[in-house]
Amino acid sequence: MNSKTVVNMLTHQYAINDPLHQLFDAVNVISVQGYDQERRVIYWNQGSELLYGYTEEEAKGKKLEDLIIPEPMREGVIAAHSDWVKHGIEIPASEAILRDKSGKDIIVFSSHVMFTNQHNIKQMYCIDIDLSDVKQAQAQAIFKDHMLETIFGAIPDLFFLMEECGTIIDYHASDDEHLYASPEQFIGNNMADVLPEEVASKFQSHIAKALQQKTMVSFEYALTMPHGVVYFEARIGLLSEYHQVMLIIRDITEQYKSAEVIRHQAYFDSLTSLPNRFLALDRLSQILIEAQRSNEKAAVFFLDLDDFKKVNDSLGHEVGDKLLIESAKRLQQVLRKEDTVGRLGGDEFIVLLRGLTEHHNALVIAENLLKTFRKPFEVDGRELVLTLSIGIAIYPKNGNCASDLLRCADTAMYQAKALGRNTYSFFTKEMNIIMQRRFEIEGQMRGALERNEFELYYQPQVDVKKGHIIGAEALLRWNNPVLGNVTPEEFIPIAENSGLIVPIGRFVIKQALWFLHLWQNTEQKKYTMAVNLSPRQFRDTELLNFIKNILKDKQIDTDSLELEITEGVLMTGQSFIHDAIVEINALGIKLSMDDFGTGYSSLSYLRQYPFDVLKIDRSFINCITENKPDCDLVKATIAMSHSLGLKVVAEGVETKEQLLLLNDLNCDFVQGYYFSKPLPAKQLLELSAAHK
Numbered sequence: 001m002n003s004k005t006v007v008n009m010l011t012h013q014y015a016i017n018d019p020l021h022q023l024f025d026a027v028n029v030i031s032v033q034g035y036d037q038e039r040r041v042i043y044w045n046q047g048s049e050l051l052y053g054y055t056e057e058e059a060k061g062k063k064l065e066d067l068i069i070p071e072p073m074r075e076g077v078i079a080a081h082s083d084w085v086k087h088g089i090e091i092p093a094s095e096a097i098l099r100d101k102s103g104k105d106i107i108v109f110s111s112h113v114m115f116t117n118q119h120n121i122k123q124m125y126c127i128d129i130d131l132s133d134v135k136q137a138q139a140q141a142i143f144k145d146h147m148l149e150t151i152f153g154a155i156p157d158l159f160f161l162m163e164e165c166g167t168i169i170d171y172h173a174s175d176d177e178h179l180y181a182s183p184e185q186f187i188g189n190n191m192a193d194v195l196p197e198e199v200a201s202k203f204q205s206h207i208a209k210a211l212q213q214k215t216m217v218s219f220e221y222a223l224t225m226p227h228g229v230v231y232f233e234a235r236i237g238l239l240s241e242y243h244q245v246m247l248i249i250r251d252i253t254e255q256y257k258s259a260e261v262i263r264h265q266a267y268f269d270s271l272t273s274l275p276n277r278f279l280a281l282d283r284l285s286q287i288l289i290e291a292q293r294s295n296e297k298a299a300v301f302f303l304d305l306d307d308f309k310k311v312n313d314s315l316g317h318e319v320g321d322k323l324l325i326e327s328a329k330r331l332q333q334v335l336r337k338e339d340t341v342g343r344l345g346g347d348e349f350i351v352l353l354r355g356l357t358e359h360h361n362a363l364v365i366a367e368n369l370l371k372t373f374r375k376p377f378e379v380d381g382r383e384l385v386l387t388l389s390i391g392i393a394i395y396p397k398n399g400n401c402a403s404d405l406l407r408c409a410d411t412a413m414y415q416a417k418a419l420g421r422n423t424y425s426f427f428t429k430e431m432n433i434i435m436q437r438r439f440e441i442e443g444q445m446r447g448a449l450e451r452n453e454f455e456l457y458y459q460p461q462v463d464v465k466k467g468h469i470i471g472a473e474a475l476l477r478w479n480n481p482v483l484g485n486v487t488p489e490e491f492i493p494i495a496e497n498s499g500l501i502v503p504i505g506r507f508v509i510k511q512a513l514w515f516l517h518l519w520q521n522t523e524q525k526k527y528t529m530a531v532n533l534s535p536r537q538f539r540d541t542e543l544l545n546f547i548k549n550i551l552k553d554k555q556i557d558t559d560s561l562e563l564e565i566t567e568g569v570l571m572t573g574q575s576f577i578h579d580a581i582v583e584i585n586a587l588g589i590k591l592s593m594d595d596f597g598t599g600y601s602s603l604s605y606l607r608q609y610p611f612d613v614l615k616i617d618r619s620f621i622n623c624i625t626e627n628k629p630d631c632d633l634v635k636a637t638i639a640m641s642h643s644l645g646l647k648v649v650a651e652g653v654e655t656k657e658q659l660l661l662l663n664d665l666n667c668d669f670v671q672g673y674y675f676s677k678p679l680p681a682k683q684l685l686e687l688s689a690a691h692k
């Protein structure tokens with residue numbers, strides 16, 4: 001054993017016994033290593049074992065550079081150590097990437113001290129703190145920073161970090177276009193100093209709400225920017241521990257505008273931009289609440305453009321639309337700002353007047369409205385005269401709620417029409433009687449089917465030349481225990497308005513086809529059955545299937561059924577009606593134009609749709625023998641129908657003279673009291689059998 005070895009042994013001895021080592025032994029979160037002058041391990045605490053993987057036994061006596069110093073650093077470490085030992089040049093504390101037993105990199109913060117022991121031998125102590133957690137956390141923080149930056153850059157939202165009091169700490173924006181002020185104006189300033197007062201106070205109150213409710217709060221606001229008004233949605237998220245809030249601001253202008261369009265569509269008429277029925281009635285309810293509170297009178301006007309359908313139909317929908325737009329403008333011009341004018345649909349408008357002090361007021365306004373329509377309308381270079389019929393209901397005299405008042409005004413409007421149009425009519429109690437009757441009929445009609453109160457009568461149709469019955473028209477009769485016999489002219493329009501025509505119409509078709517089956521089978525002859533179809537029934541999407549099934553079930557040829565429709569059905573121009581007519585034709589069912597001569601009698605419909613039969617209204621047949629113009633018209637109608645390939649039925653034939661004349665005019669078929677009134681099924685069978 002040489003002297004050097006003895007010194008080393010002693011050094012180790014001292015090292016082990018050093019009270020400092022006892023302290024290092026107790027701390028295992030820090031690695032403390034002692035090295036002698038040759039950098040051989042003389043001390044290796046538990047922390048070193050945990051960090052570098054070498055046990056004390058394995059480490060002791062080994063050289064620093066062989067243990068934990070990676071190859072590329074070795075020379076530098078040896079040189080630095082030697083500089084320190086020989087020249088007293090300290091190795092500064094620094095971060096270093098060392099190596100553990102398995103060869104893995106270990107990031108540490110390494111500090112070093114040099115002692116000279118009592119044998120005057122230098123010993124170096126390294127104190128290494130494991131930085132891997134710190135480094136990982138740092139890396140994660142950097143990653144999160146990058147991630148947030150990417151997110152902020154990719155999202156068009158604005159992000160503001162601010163103190164709870166509203167002072168802006170930081171912001172992120174993918175572009176500055178959405179910033180109301182420059183970044184310099186924002187940072188360090190309070191929202192209240194930068195944003196308009198109204199918007200700033202919205203922010204303050206919502207931040208307060210979020211803090212109070214300890215939850216995310218959102219709200220919307222608008223800012224006038226250089227390029228126009230921009231709508232924003234702000235969400236306030238709390239960073240409670242830091243007494244800060246995060247504002248996430250999104251530009252919702254597009255959304256807002258589309259919502260605005262939808263809102264507008266829901267509440268305003270797209271053609272005239274007037275409030276629609278829904279909004280107008282809502283406003284009426286509001287007016288009534290206010291009128292009740294302030295003890296004031298209000299008025300509801302129900303306006304209908306006279307003969308608009310004719311204009312619409314003769315000049316086309318485009319002209320009709322322009323007339324409606326112009327009418328809406330004229331109505332608005334007569335009224336005060338606080339009054340409302342709305343479009344109920346078609347050619348019907350509503351006017352709501354609030355704060356009426358005298359009954360007279362409504363009268364003056366009604367006269368002004370009529371006056372404003374006296375000036376002809378100019379559309380596409382044409383001068384057109386359009387008049388109005390106005391029904392007026394007064395709150396509280398005629399009713400307390402919107403629907404009652406509207407109904408009263410509607411009833412009064414009918415009265416104005418009956419008075420000859422181009423006038424107004426105030427609702428009276430007498431009109432109430434008419435209305436009551438309508439209500440009563442509607443009330444009684446509900447359940448009438450179930451109570452078997454309806455019956456079908458059949459009016460025969462006769463071939464003019466041969467004198468044979470060729471078929472019949474099914475006409476509905478209603479006998480109600482309360483109301484007695486109600487005429488179809490009275491109950492059919494009510495059934496149409498209430499929608500009850502749909503089940504009633506199905507009943508008619510079923511009964512009529514059932515009877516036709518019986519009739520055809522009894523007499524072994526192919527009769528036809530004409531059934532009236534209301535406009536409302538076209539909305540019954542299952543109707544044609546329903547008809548098809550019965551025809552199939554009863555084995556009736558489709559061309560034995562004739563569906564009668566009036567011009568009114570076609571005037572609406574709705575596509576589902578067009579489609580249904582095409583399908584009726586495709587099925588082989590006959591189509592008949594009813595009441596020809598009473599409405600607009602448009603030839604274009606006859607060309608446009610596949611009609612098989614034209615029925616001349618009885619009002620024309622009535623006077624054909626005495627009235628030459630009527631006779632000429634009927635003659636022309638028959639000739640025109642034939643040229644279009646249609647058969648003609650003359651309705652309401654009551655005399656032999658009429659029949660003879662119609663024969664001369666080449667009319668195909670007749671129907672009327674001259675042959676027979678509408679009859680119950682059994683009687684028609686008897687008549688038909690006798691006629692054979």
Ligand SMILES: Nc1nc2c(ncn2[C@@H]2O[C@@H]3COP(=O)(O)O[C@H]4[C@@H](O)[C@H](n5cnc6c(=O)[nH]c(N)nc65)O[C@@H]4COP(=O)(O)O[C@H]3[C@H]2O)c(=O)[nH]1
Binds near residue numbers: 595652
């Ligand atoms: N003065 C006179 N009148 C005659 C003569 N011949 C027939 N009539 C009447 O003229 C009407 C002809 O029916 P419409 O034009 O389809 O007119 C029908 C039709 O539009 C409607 N209607 C009747 N039944 C139904 C139905 O089942 N469904 C639908 N949607 N409407 C129906 O009610 C209207 C009136 O029906 P009704 O009162 O049965 O009146 C029937 C018939 O009784 C005559 O020589 N002189």
